[in-house]
Amino acid sequence: MSQAEIALWTRARDLTRSDIQSALYERREIVKTAALRLTLHLISARDFPAYVTALKPAFTVYMQRQFARLGAKPAQVDAMMTTVMDALQDGPRTQQELIALARRRAGPKMRLWLKYAWSAVRPLVIEGLICYGPPRGGQATFVRVDQWLPKQPAIDIAEARATLVRRFLGAFGPASVNDFSRWCAMSVTEARPLFDSMRDEIVQVSVDGASGWMLRRDRSELADSTLDVRSPRLLPAFDSFILAHATKEHLIDRKHYKRVWRSQGWISPVVLLGGAIVGVWFPETSGKTCTLEVDLFDRQPRSIRDGIEREAEALGAFVGTPIGVVFL
Known part of the structure; x- marks a missing residue:
């Protein structure tokens, strides 16, 4: 069973598996990629640039530390990324195919890095240059985003982060600044001013004695809602x-x-x-x-x-x- 498909089904019961596959690989309204915590997520194609822009700084620092620990030079990493992008020019490739191609052109240190799963694709996923494509023979493939999705306007980091706050509170509010910080791996020091700058869109509420933030537009709906305690x-x-x-x-x-x-x-x-x-x-x-x-x-x-x-x-x-x- 696909965990992501079940997660969508439990929230939208009229969906079928073919609906989800079509949205992913035909209409391309949903993007499968590594996002929050660098784990697999399905994201609206409309929001894809915002997620990439907002999450990239922290992930880039993480990757730089990994490569520095290995002793790999930036030029070697760039060469690996170029090899992968060139390999995807003619269409989807599996991760195993991309690792094999990258190893042929890599030096000793990068070959050591390429022993690990995700090694050839993770830096490009973080940059938003590649995402998952249609599965082939039971294996996942990757595609170039510039070939897979329509070109979208660039988004600055402030608006990208604000988009993440809206999506987070729309799905999980009321929630605290600390909740948001943990969810997207942003420091509380960075997240708190972000919440402060959005006071016209968000409001602080108390639920069972706990304080949290939610979207202002959702407040009346939440106040009028009732909790279903009979349906598991x-x-x-x-x-x-x-x-x-x-x-x-x-x-x-x-x-x-x-x-x-x-x-x-x-x-x-x-x-x-x-x-x-x-x-x-x-x-x-x-x-x-x-x-x-x-x-x-x-x-x-x-x-x-x-x-x-x-x-x-x-x-x-x-x-x-x-x-x-x-x-x-």
């Missing part, structure tokens, strides 16, 4: 909803924390109920069937368990595989 939802591994806030007390009882945020950076798929995490789930596939093993933290009424089974059935319809449920 299945969120995939690494879902943005549970990653967005620096503190998690509003999501989960601390005694269950390690059942979601596990060793080696793994974040489990979760069962969400009334805005809180009440369990985790894991898919077990056998042939053409799939079973979700659901581990609820506390005993839930039959109506909630029935709701989870309905969610699994709907997920099965989305992925095209019958899905059953086993409660552990």
Whole structure:
């Protein structure tokens, strides 16, 4: 199962997998790239320049440190990037193909760098010069952005960062400056003046005694909304909803924390109920069937368990595989 596809499905139930593939690779309205925390994200093509511009400074410093530690010179890095861009001139290439091409022209230090996954593509992804293309034979490919997406006007860093604040608060507000800082790897020292400069667009509110910021235009809608405490939802591994806030007390009882945020950076798929995490789930596939093993933290009424089974059935319809449920 694609975690990104499930994340979209759980938020927009009328979507089909073909809709998502078409938006990615035919209409190209969505871009698949490494963005926040240099992890894979699906981003609106309209916002792609803003994300690249806002995130590039911190990522560039990170990459420069990596190359300096290796002893690679800037000219060697530039040569590798040129090799990759030239290789993509005639269309999509897999990461393995790009690494092989780059190794042929690299010196000893760069060949050492090219032993690692992402090595040939990460600097170009950070620069916004390449992104993911259509998969080929089960493998991801990369394409040149200047060939894949229509040319868009340049955006200055102040407006790019403001765009990230709007997108973050629109999706996850109310949230704190620290939440935003952790989300996009921007220092609090940089983020706080950014929030101060947007007071005409954002407003500070208090929810259950906790202070946070949200978009002014969303305030009335939030005030009029009611929390659905009867309909469970299945969120995939690494879902943005549970990653967005620096503190998690509003999501989960601390005694269950390690059942979601596990060793080696793994974040489990979760069962969400009334805005809180009440369990985790894991898919077990056998042939053409799939079973979700659901581990609820506390005993839930039959109506909630029935709701989870309905969610699994709907997920099965989305992925095209019958899905059953086993409660552990």
